[in-house]
Amino acid sequence: MTILPVIIFILVFVPSIVLIVSMPYLTKETISFGVTVSAVQFHSEPLRQMRKSYARISAILHSILFIVGILCLIYSDEHSRQISWIIITYALAMLVISLVINIRYHLKMKSVLPMLPAAPESSVMEPGLRNGNVGLPSHWFLIHAVIIVVSIVTVLRNYDLIPDQLPVHFNGSWTVDRYIDKSYSIVFIPTIMQVLGILLFIYEYWRMRRGKQQVREDLTYRRAWSNFMITASFLFVILLSVMQLNMTSLLNINFVIPVVLSIIAFIILYAYTLTYWAGQRESR
Template identity: 30%
Template structure:
């Protein structure tokens, strides 16, 4: 009975835990646990040992949480399954946050003892960078919108065929656990959520294109080419993710008219797993920004020059707050992808928008 819950832990929690455990190996070679370092110092024995220690502690801690969760789920009933997964998720997040902060502050202490070249800090910029095609066009999302509109029209045309009470949620036995009265709003609410999600993904795709350029001290031209590839593959992933979510929501809506619980349950499980595994595999194919995970340069070829240090603008090593920076999005320091500048008023509008989508989705599933 708990097969889907157990598989979700194995196919979603475990890959994410693995990715988080090895995140320090995926960051730029000028960042160590949210602290700016030179490329040379990143590969010194003391920082290599710090990364190994973090990965070991993370794998062991997250592994224990996952094993406990799997053990409890084997004998859980329908009511306790959600509580167990919720508690395990919280433990997972709390442990990661605590471990990250512990190693971040360790790194700050170590950072003061590292030697750097006596040279002014420089920023390398490729003035032709923006002339390249950095992402796939947002016009691709017209396919997603067309599907949403088509499903909405079908729903309106078949409105009278629906029962007066519409089932919204089922248990694993196929019994209805949540339903809402039939209204045009309740029938089309899924489409509104879809449009909100697509708007958010279009913003993400735009952010990938417009986020500021960051080049390495060594081989900046080569890194610029890899950075373009990095942006384009994550742009494509964003578009594909939007399409998969659009199809999932469309099936949920069509289930009101032609119930098929087996198909809906299977797709509802498969789509999140595919998205998560795709993100994990994509993240493991290259370092943040487009660098190589395995760098075969010898130490003498790595730059000892200290990159521009803006650590003061990164709270706890991963929250960016810089009122003097007009950029809305910047590359993450910890993890793969992009984050927002929390000093920008637009970032708070975006957060409220995301919260609104989540709240509406939760209300609809009740």
């Protein structure tokens, strides 16, 4: 198999799939599929079933797409352009599927809302809350862009240090038995993944901040998850930059592996901790 693209593919898209599938359970109990509801309505049986249905359908479709993507990478030839197009096509298909499912459930939520139990009190908007301080501002993403640009420049300046033959196939004993000629397309696969991954994080960040806020809403949840989107995406960019710079031999492999594993572990632990601490805060 073409091991490097497969590893990057898994590191990038598995966390994204988990986040997308879990999104209805991570939002506040005053928001359901982009529609403002009361806590009573949020915990009603129709919306419970909608969340389960969304998670089930999303998990099935994204799992099928993910398996297809992995198989395409495994059985693709060693032409780096083909590998790049597989990853790009997968990312676009993933975005389209997520968009279609979200629009479908948003429209369904609007049709179901009149049949739900009446809200105990009206949901009044407080002027200025919607655009208020709910976490780190979006211009922090510029730091991510700077890191990506620095990585690109560093790799270009040290391109000659990259071996002419890069490992792409491993046998059952995890011994390299096939190599591919060095090319810009294969070397910059991590850059492509950085850009696509950041776009996903920005989209979720935008959704988190754009939702309507209510007078009595505790901003802790929205602020915490907005900060998570920026912090996790920053670590994600660092992770792929480290893997990319490892090709140039500028970084020692004994340094790269602990850094990569530590970043992955930290992001996962951060997400689970945040889900427990700032998830459905009003219900605790």
